[in-house]
Amino acid sequence: MPNKIMIYCFAFLMCNAGSLQAQAPESYYNDAFERIDSMLSGKSALDFKKAVFLTENAYFENQLDPEVFDNYIRFCTSICRGIIASGNILYPESDGEKAAAQCAVMVFMTDTIPIQIGKDVVIHAPFEYNFEDFAGQKEWSSMFVSTLMETQKGNCHSLPFLYKMIMDELGQDCYLSLSPNHIYIKVQNKRVGWYNIELTCGDFPTDAWLMSSGYIHIDALRNGIYMDTLSQKQSAALCLVDLAQAYQAKFGMQDGRFILQCCETALAHFPNYINALLLKAETETALYKQSPPDSETKKKLLLQMNELYTHIHQLGYRKMPEKMYLNWLNSMGTQTTDYRMKSLLVPQDDL
Amino acid sequence: MKRFIYILFTFCTMGLSAQNFGNNGTLPVIAPPQQPNPYQPLESFSNHYPQTNPYNPNELTAIQRNNEMIIREVEEYQRSVNAEIQRQSEIKMLIDSGFPSQAYQDPKNSTYFYQAFDEITSMLKGGKPLNLGRAVFLVENAFYGNALDYSEYQNFIKRKAALCKQKIEDEKLDGNNNLVKNMMLFRLIADTLKFKNKGTEKTLTHLPIKYDYDDYRSQQHYDSHFVTKLMKSGVGQCYSMPLYYLILAEAIGAEAYWSFSPKHSFVKIQDEKGRWYNIELTCGAILSDAHYMNNSYIKAEAIRNKLYLEPMDKTNAVANMLISLARCYYVRYGWDDFFLQCVNTAEQYLDNDLEALKLKADYQTYLTLTIANLLKAPTPEILQQKSPEAYSQYEKMIELYRKIDDLGYEELPDNIYAKWLDYIAKQKEKLERNRTVLLNEIR
Numbered sequence: 001m002p003n004k005i006m007i008y009c010f011a012f013l014m015c016n017a018g019s020l021q022a023q024a025p026e027s028y029y030n031d032a033f034e035r036i037d038s039m040l041s042g043k044s045a046l047d048f049k050k051a052v053f054l055t056e057n058a059y060f061e062n063q064l065d066p067e068v069f070d071n072y073i074r075f076c077t078s079i080c081r082g083i084i085a086s087g088n089i090l091y092p093e094s095d096g097e098k099a100a101a102q103c104a105v106m107v108f109m110t111d112t113i114p115i116q117i118g119k120d121v122v123i124h125a126p127f128e129y130n131f132e133d134f135a136g137q138k139e140w141s142s143m144f145v146s147t148l149m150e151t152q153k154g155n156c157h158s159l160p161f162l163y164k165m166i167m168d169e170l171g172q173d174c175y176l177s178l179s180p181n182h183i184y185i186k187v188q189n190k191r192v193g194w195y196n197i198e199l200t201c202g203d204f205p206t207d208a209w210l211m212s213s214g215y216i217h218i219d220a221l222r223n224g225i226y227m228d229t230l231s232q233k234q235s236a237a238l239c240l241v242d243l244a245q246a247y248q249a250k251f252g253m254q255d256g257r258f259i260l261q262c263c264e265t266a267l268a269h270f271p272n273y274i275n276a277l278l279l280k281a282e283t284e285t286a287l288y289k290q291s292p293p294d295s296e297t298k299k300k301l302l303l304q305m306n307e308l309y310t311h312i313h314q315l316g317y318r319k320m321p322e323k324m325y326l327n328w329l330n331s332m333g334t335q336t337t338d339y340r341m342k343s344l345l346v347p348q349d350d351l
Numbered sequence: 352m353k354r355f356i357y358i359l360f361t362f363c364t365m366g367l368s369a370q371n372f373g374n375n376g377t378l379p380v381i382a383p384p385q386q387p388n389p390y391q392p393l394e395s396f397s398n399h400y401p402q403t404n405p406y407n408p409n410e411l412t413a414i415q416r417n418n419e420m421i422i423r424e425v426e427e428y429q430r431s432v433n434a435e436i437q438r439q440s441e442i443k444m445l446i447d448s449g450f451p452s453q454a455y456q457d458p459k460n461s462t463y464f465y466q467a468f469d470e471i472t473s474m475l476k477g478g479k480p481l482n483l484g485r486a487v488f489l490v491e492n493a494f495y496g497n498a499l500d501y502s503e504y505q506n507f508i509k510r511k512a513a514l515c516k517q518k519i520e521d522e523k524l525d526g527n528n529n530l531v532k533n534m535m536l537f538r539l540i541a542d543t544l545k546f547k548n549k550g551t552e553k554t555l556t557h558l559p560i561k562y563d564y565d566d567y568r569s570q571q572h573y574d575s576h577f578v579t580k581l582m583k584s585g586v587g588q589c590y591s592m593p594l595y596y597l598i599l600a601e602a603i604g605a606e607a608y609w610s611f612s613p614k615h616s617f618v619k620i621q622d623e624k625g626r627w628y629n630i631e632l633t634c635g636a637i638l639s640d641a642h643y644m645n646n647s648y649i650k651a652e653a654i655r656n657k658l659y660l661e662p663m664d665k666t667n668a669v670a671n672m673l674i675s676l677a678r679c680y681y682v683r684y685g686w687d688d689f690f691l692q693c694v695n696t697a698e699q700y701l702d703n704d705l706e707a708l709k710l711k712a713d714y715q716t717y718l719t720l721t722i723a724n725l726l727k728a729p730t731p732e733i734l735q736q737k738s739p740e741a742y743s744q745y746e747k748m749i750e751l752y753r754k755i756d757d758l759g760y761e762e763l764p765d766n767i768y769a770k771w772l773d774y775i776a777k778q779k780e781k782l783e784r785n786r787t788v789l790l791n792e793i794r
Contacts, residue, residue, distance in 0.1 A: 194761075
């Protein structure tokens with residue numbers, strides 16, 4: 001009976017407690033904002049992993065240990081390297097290294113992996129989907145990669161983020177991609193061309209399926225607000241909106257200034273980032289409702305709101321009803337999708 | 352080689368002079384010298400010289416044979432020199448200016464291609480109003496060597512347009528409404544319509560255009576995807592049916608757009624609220640965007656780069672006729688500068704370069720392979736060593752394929768296409784089984 005490996009160091013993940021003097025909780029968000037902003041403006045190097053860490057660390061009020069966070073990613077990467085080296089991935093084209101990495105990380109995250117340590121064989125269990133709190137409604141940190149590290153449970157935010165971090169560590173191209181209320185992975189190899197990886201259920205949905213079932217208007221595709229590959233910079237800009245949402249989850253909207261600042265900075269670097277546009281519009285709507293009747297601000301906000309919602313509609317965004325979203329999540333994995341990609345995976349018995 | 356020629360020449364003169372001596376026989380006889388000639392070659396040496404006894408007739412033919420052989424060799428060499436010169440000049444010509452004009456094959460009929468090109472180009476430049484019906488006619492007429500009658504073609508369109516208008520009036524619909532016009536046109540092409548003839552009160556039946564299961568890929572006859580063929584036969588496929596629709600839409604003043612999906616085309620129309628609908632004429636249905644994406648395996652990149660499911664306006668449709676003209680020209684005469692001219696001009700007016708790039712890549716690939724073959728260069732590396740100029744043609748080819756890749760173009764997976772072909776085959780079989788029933792119904 002193989003032992004189940006317990007990820008050893010997460011007791012230490014939040015070990016910085018007490019070592020720092022008390023700081024106003026909001027200031028952590030400002031720090032994170034400054035540092036991600038400097039990445040986006042080119043003052044410091046773009047680093048997706050760091051941007052994610054900064055966002056999560058702000059929420060935990062600087063209690064996360066960057067070393068532990070990094071070590072975990074390195075640990076995952078080393079297992080993936082082992083899977084690549086195992087020779088179990090059969091791929092006929094010349095870009096084998098790339099395809100093997102794509103496959104290995106997928107297998108690592110969604111499948112049970114036996115690992116030989118000395119004479120023992122230990123098992124790394126696949127990550128699970130957090131059905132209890134998949135949208136971070138009970139606890140915002142359910143969205144976090146650090147939570148995924150600790151609990152082995154993630155969602156469509158933390159799972160693709162981890163996939164991308166491992167691929168970045170392996171030095172292979174890998175892109176986040178957006179669909180309504182959802183993030184997934186897009187990669188490309190010679191045999192299949194571009195394809196999608198859905199980690200929440202370990203599937204390879206086709207674009208047509210994502211589009212028809214995911215409530216995506218064709219204009220949203222044409223304008224690239226959904227199902228496009230996100231660059232390194234766009235991925236970091238995404239973290240700014242995550243930061244704003246974490247802020248909102250903790251403190252509420254407040255005067256809206258921090259949230260709008262995050263949205264606008266994200267939009268400066270990723271102009272059609274739909275989630276930034278939506279958060280901005282929602283915030284402006286809330287501010288509009290708060291503002292005194294017949295005031296100048298109210299009129300101005302109404303004008304801005306209308307403009308923004310029109311823009312969002314023209315980009316092809318259509319709001320998906322929540323029930324529909326849940327059905328959609330549920331249907332994933334039950335559909336037959338791209339067999340060509342599936343055929344690349346070695347059957348479980350052979351591993 | 353010059354040495355050979357020189358030797359040959361001396362042998363000839365020797366032969367001739369020896370014969371003269373022999374025939375006359377009047378010259379004084381001189382006794383051969385008795386003492387050893389110091390200049391006489393040694394025995395061993397003399398063996399190496401040709402035995403040239405002029406008095407021996409056998410000896411003579413041997414020389415002649417020998418001479419002839421050398422002449423042949425020289426001629427052969429000359430031929431090979433000429434061939435080499437020709438090869439070199441051919442390579443230079445191909446590298447400098449591509450394939451030469453092929454119009455010499457049929458000087459009379461190729462002019463119809465030029466005329467079609469000029470007229471369509473002037474439509475695109477704005478010199479003449481855009482007329483898709485005319486553009487389609489020009490292309491098909493060029494292919495048939497001016498055998499089509501334009502007024503007959505126009506009358507056909509006018510008759511169909513009149514039927515549409517009559518039916519709209521009969522059903523008391525709004526004849527100025529774009530959607531009404533489009534829907535009537537859709538019914539005219541995809542449905543069986545009955546008309547009351549006003550004078551005689553007889554009922555006329557108008558039959559739909561049927562799908563051409565026999566040659567939908569234009570493999571048996573190149574003209575199987577022609578609109579004029581559809582008009583003549585009442586059967587069409589996914590190229591001729593949408594084009595036919597658009598020509599009729601032009602005639603009745605309905606707004607409709609052409610749109611492509613992989614190895615397929617259809618019609619897009621818009622309602623008053625700006626919503627788009629896809630009219631699929633091959634099966635007479637209105638289909639969703641997702642249906643095309645799913646069935647033809649279209650990826651998000653291709654949509655974003657406007658390769659597929661994009662409504663194409665009239666300029667694009669007319670520019671596409673230049674692509675069609677290039678294809679027809681290729682079928683008639685092969686690759687040359689006119690082919691490229693058509694493609695390049697079309698590219699200037701097309702929002703989506705894919706078709707133009709694909710044709711250019713075909714041309715460039717054939718050109719590169721021809722040059723590489725002439726240079727006897729089996730690999731790109733050898734080609735580069737042998738001729739950097741030729742290698743630049745290879746690079747040009749690679750660049751074209753890179754551009755096509757950058758557009759997000761991916762070939763339809765074979766299994767998906769095969770599945771579709773299989774479906775078509777089954778449909779055809781079904782149709783053939785039910786043929787008699789169908790005919791009875793129509794009567």
